[in-house]
Amino acid sequence: MVPHAGPDDNLFGMTKRFHEHCPAVLKPQTKASNAKELSFGKLDSGYKVATAGSIQTGRSETIQYFHGSEVAFWPHAQKHAAGIRQAIADLDETEVIFESTANGIGNVFHSEWKVAERGDSVFEPIFIPWYWHTEYEAAPSPEWQLPSAFGDYEHVYGLRRSQTYWAWLKNREMGIIAGGSADEPCWQFRQEYPANADEAFQTSGAETFIGAVQVLKARKSSVERYGPIILGIDPARGGSDKTGVIDRQ
Numbered sequence: 001m002v003p004h005a006g007p008d009d010n011l012f013g014m015t016k017r018f019h020e021h022c023p024a025v026l027k028p029q030t031k032a033s034n035a036k037e038l039s040f041g042k043l044d045s046g047y048k049v050a051t052a053g054s055i056q057t058g059r060s061e062t063i064q065y066f067h068g069s070e071v072a073f074w075p076h077a078q079k080h081a082a083g084i085r086q087a088i089a090d091l092d093e094t095e096v097i098f099e100s101t102a103n104g105i106g107n108v109f110h111s112e113w114k115v116a117e118r119g120d121s122v123f124e125p126i127f128i129p130w131y132w133h134t135e136y137e138a139a140p141s142p143e144w145q146l147p148s149a150f151g152d153y154e155h156v157y158g159l160r161r162s163q164t165y166w167a168w169l170k171n172r173e174m175g176i177i178a179g180g181s182a183d184e185p186c187w188q189f190r191q192e193y194p195a196n197a198d199e200a201f202q203t204s205g206a207e208t209f210i211g212a213v214q215v216l217k218a219r220k221s222s223v224e225r226y227g228p229i230i231l232g233i234d235p236a237r238g239g240s241d242k243t244g245v246i247d248r249q
Contacts, residue, residue: 011069012036012049052080063087066096072103072110081108098123102191102200110201117197127200130193131163140165147183157195167193 019027019038031041039046045064052074066084074080081098088094100109116123130136139162146154146164154164171189172182180186187202194200 015047015049052076062089064094068096068098068100070100071098071112072100072107074108077108081112096123102194102202105201113197113201125197127194127197129157129195130167131157131159131195136166136193137162138166138169144168149184153185153195 015038019030028040029042031039036050037046037048052068052070063084066088068074068080068084071077071081084096088096098109098112102110104110112121112123113125115121116125137160144165146161147168150164150168153159153167154161159167167185167189168182170193171180171185174180174188174192175182175184175186177188180188190199191202
């Protein structure tokens with residue numbers, strides 16, 4: 001039997017493979033190598049992978065470049081984030097990347113994102129939508145009919161039909177787990193393959209009051225001005241006092 005490889009084993013395996021196949025003119029000389037660390041003697045530097053399962057990861061070290069993967073799923077994210085930041089000097093030629101699939105709201109990754117989004121952080125918020133990945137396409141089957149919800153989705157994000165069909169297939173897989181319909185983008189699809197940051201940060205099974213697709217579609221529409229604007233609001237989403245009305249002339 002072969003032990004199951006964790007995320008840190010996968011990451012370090014990719015690094016070792018890159019180092020082994022690196023052209024000789026660029027390949028740094030290895031001083032030491034073990035299951036989790038490469039040491040480069042002449043460069044007086046090294047590369048190390050650590051698991052997020054250990055509470056002490058990153059402490060008492062001097063780090064120049066740090067890449068935290070799947071931060072939203074770290075079991076001790078608050079302690080890691082605090083410890084790692086103390087190990088990295090606030091100097092030129094240093095870099096910290098916190099990267100992750102979102103995992104709901106209220107965790108360290110979500111908090112870091114919101115602060116960076118407001119411009120109150122040293123971090124720069126970078127969101128990459130799923131449709132930037134060119135491999136996420138599939139040729140539609142001849143009998144497939146474009147569902148209305150995915151037609152709106154395609155229009156809002158400017159997708160090719162092959163991208164829309166790929167999204168529908170993936171949503172169908174996840175809809176079975178999430179208990180949704182194949183023809184309506186489910187919360188799990190939007191979290192795992194978000195088209196915008198708001199879609200990424202959701203709680204399990206939650207639906208937004210007005211969906212992102214509807215909001216973006218409305219922004220692209222033009223309506224000739226006519227009469228007062230009337231807005232109905234349900235601020236509590238429950239209880240007896242449900243509706244307020246604003247009448248603006």
